[in-house]
Amino acid sequence: MSALNNPVVAVIVSLIVAVGYFAMVDHYLMDMQGLDFWYL
Amino acid sequence: MGLVTRKNLFAIMGLCAMVGLLLLPIVMALPSPAIGEEAPAADAEKKEGDKVEKGRDVYYKTEGIVMGAPAPKTVDGPRDYPRYNFESRVLLWFANQQHLYYGSFVLAVPIFCMIIEFMGVVTKDKALAKRYDQLAYDFIKISLTAYSLTAVLGGILIFTFLTLYPAFFGYLSGIFRPVMHIYALMFVAESGTLYIYYYGWDKMKEGFLKWIHLSMSVVLNIIGTLLMFLANSWIGFMMSPAGVDEQGRFLGNIWHVIHTALWNPLNLHRILGNMAFGGGVVAAYAAYKFLASKTDEDRAHYDWMGYIAMALGVAFLIPLPFAGYWLMREVYAYRQQMGITLMGGLLAWLFIIQATMIGILFLSTNYYLWQAMGRMRGAEKYQRYIKYLVFLLACGYMVFITPHTMVMTPAELKAMGGQQHPVLGNYGVMSAKNGGINVIITTTVLSFVWYMRGNKVSTVSWAKFGNIFMGVFFACAYINIIGLAVYGYYIPANVRVGLSVPQVATTLSCLFFMFALNGVMMKGAKQMGPIEWGKISARSQYALIMLATAFTWMMGLMGYIRSSVRLFWHVNEIMRDNSPWAYTHTVGFAANMISFNVLFFWVSILFVFWLGSLAAKKAPVEAKAGVPGAVPQPAASH
Structure with a gap:
């Protein structure tokens, strides 16, 4: 847990989780409507 | 012990009586189809040679046996449109709007009571539980006088309908005949339940009886919600009729008439709207009492009451734009032209006013939260970051209120070569506006998170x-x-429209995940100092009054928009409005009329509050203990 409290590690881990989560939200919620998020 | 058992028995009997009242309308309705509708139909089918006329449902496209008269073809005259020397539509507008304001207030307050009473029952802290209970009691006390006024206004509304629009009201009540008396009986059930709930408060405040009392609030709210659903089915039918053929003849399936295309979106939108409105009104009441308070103790109580009411109201205000977006999507799905009239045509500028009001609501909420941080030690650390939140809110607000087109003269249109403005035409599109409102709501969530951790480490x-x-x-x-708002500019409309869903999901993710994470992090947190209720600027209370007034104005505006989108139809595409007032009012006239309605509502509800304060003065006041300002004390006992 102490490693996670290192600001650099915390930012990197947080970024991976948040970016991954929002990419999934965008992709799957468009997919559920029969639309392609990556259209462009 | 025996007495308690007897009390329990009476309480259970009371609850059963309420559930019985709740089921009464349904039981009463059961014989209705057998006697009133299906029997003649069956007889008709038995008779050889008798021709059974069938019709095709305008919405569900199913076949049904014609069971009603066609919609009357009205003519402008004293038979269909009797009148005073005044515009009938304006009189009806006033009666309807006032009834709706009070109706939504008295439907929302018992839901608040249920939530607050439940919080009191499950709270481990005895002192806090007592305060919650007192607060719930204060809430229901406010709504009791308003409840009588709602019924009076409902009566005035019916008389206005019967006197000024007899042909229309006759047709509508004929279509809804199977459920009209259910509505009336539900009203009886609602009144009975409310009075038992209110007057039984003191008798049922301990142990098992308290749970029975809480159950009564659940029954009360089920009845209230069903009442509203039935009323919503009438306006749903007027906007998007179903269950009738193209002549407006009833086809025997009352569920089709009730369950129109827009019924459920209206139900959801109105529940959330009522709750936010009710929270705003109670918060404004608390703000008024706070400003008029003479002692620190009273200030502490009303500060706390205002905060709870505001928090509950805003909790329902946050999902409200999403429910509104769903309603608009369903309107577009039902009739594209209706959607275009609303958001891109005749009524588009009213939507710009609506966006302005929504922005004001969220700005007021954020301002109140920032001011409220002043009542806790340790929240100073967030003060220097507030300017960045103001920047985010201002940017989101400016994007949200930017119009897409301008009101132009024919000469200007010609000079520009069409409706599309060369600069403005790029802005004010839904993709950008969705981004704007989601930024505003996410910022409000962030303000809430800061407030919740203000005095904690x-x-x-x-x-x-x-x-x-x-x-x-x-x-x-x-x-x-x-990013999604910008991305929408680069992809075709049919793909772009789907982007609203991940945008909403992003905002809601912040709401749920960050509130949960904050809750876990603040469990057992070190307190920098107690929340000093009552130690808040007077400006914050004006923000609460602003919140309530803006919400009242917006409810009036959206009611007008929803009603006027039918244009020259009483019932869309079924029954035409042939009165001299079938035209759409100018934006200026509508805005003045809405302002008059808002002013009338607030003057009348201040009278209701004043009546309530007379009753409170007569009540015996217990000796108040505690440090003034440190913790809120009940203002008066009951």
């Missing part, structure tokens, strides 16, 4: 990681919302 071992994760998550959420 997390003591969990991973506190540093938690704080960084929260910051990164919010930053990524903002980037995702704004």
Whole structure:
């Protein structure tokens, strides 16, 4: 847990989780409507 | 012991009586189809040679046996449109709007009571539980006089309908005949339940009886919600009729008539709207009492009451734009032209006013929360960051209120070569506006998170990681919302329309995940000092009054928009409005009329509050203990 409290590690881990989560939200919620998020 | 058992028995009997009242309308309705509708139909089928006329449902496209008269073809005259020397529509508008304001207030307050009473029952802290209970009691006391006024206004509304629009009201009540008396009986059930709930408060405040009392509030709210659903089915039918053929003849399936295309979106939108409105009104009442308070103790109580009412109201205000978006999507799905009239045509500028009001609501909420941080020690650390939130809110607000087209003269239109303005035509599109409102709501969530951790310091071992994760998550959420808004400019409309869903999901993710994370981090947190209720600026209370007034005005505006989108139809595409007032009012006239309605409502409800304060003065006041200002004390006993 102490490693996670290192600001650099915390930012990197947080970024991976948040970016991954929002990419999934965008992709799957468009997919559920029969639309392609990556259209462009 | 025996007495308690007897009390319990009476309480259970009371609850059973309420459930019986709730089921009464349904039981009463059961014989209705057998006697009133199906029997003649069956007889008709038995008779040889008798021709059974069938019709085709305008919405469901199913066949049904014609069971009613066609919609009357009205003519402008004293038979169909009797009148005073005044515009009938304006009189009806006034009666309807006042009934709706009071109706939504008295439907919302018992839901608040249920939530607050439940919080009191499950809270371990005895003193806090007592305060919650007192607060719930104060809430229901406010609504009791308003409840009588709602019924009076309902009566005035019916007389206005019967006197000024007899042909229309006759047709509508004929179509809804199977459920009209259910509505009336539900009203009886609602009144009975409310009075038992209110007057039984003191008798049922301990142990098992308290749970029975709480159950009564659930029954009360089920009845209230069903009442509203039935009323919504009438306006749903007027906007998007179903269950009738193209002549407006009833086809025997009352469920089709009730369950129109827009019924459920209207139900959801109105429940949330009522709750936000009720919260605003109670918060304004608390703000008024706070400003008029003479003692620190009273100030502490009303500050706390205003905060709870505001928090509950805003909790329902946050999902309200999403429910509104769903309603508009369903309107477009039902009739594209109706959607275009609303958002891109005749009524589009009213939507710009609506966006302005929504922005004011969220700005007022944020301002109140920032001011409220002043009542806790340790929240100073957030003060210097508030300017960045103001920047985010202002940017979101400006994007949200930017119009897409301008009101132009024919000469200007010609000079420009069409409706599309060369600069403005790029802005004010839904993709950008969705981004704007989601930025505003996410910022409000962030303000709430800061408020909730204002006087606390997390003591969990991973506190540093938690704080960084929260910051990164919010930053990524903002980037995702704004990114999706920009992305919408580069993709075709049929793909773009879907982007609203991940945008909403992003905002809601911030709401649920960050509130949950904050809750876990603040469990057992170190307190920098108690929340000093009552130690808040007077400006914050004016923000609460602003919140309530803006919401009242917006309800009036949206009711007008929803009603006027039918244009020259009483019932869309079924029954035409042939009165001299079938035209659509100018934006200026409508705005003045809405302002008059708002002013009338607030003057009348201030009278209701004043009546309530007369009753409170007569009540015996217990000796008040506690440090003034440190913790809120009940203002008066009951």
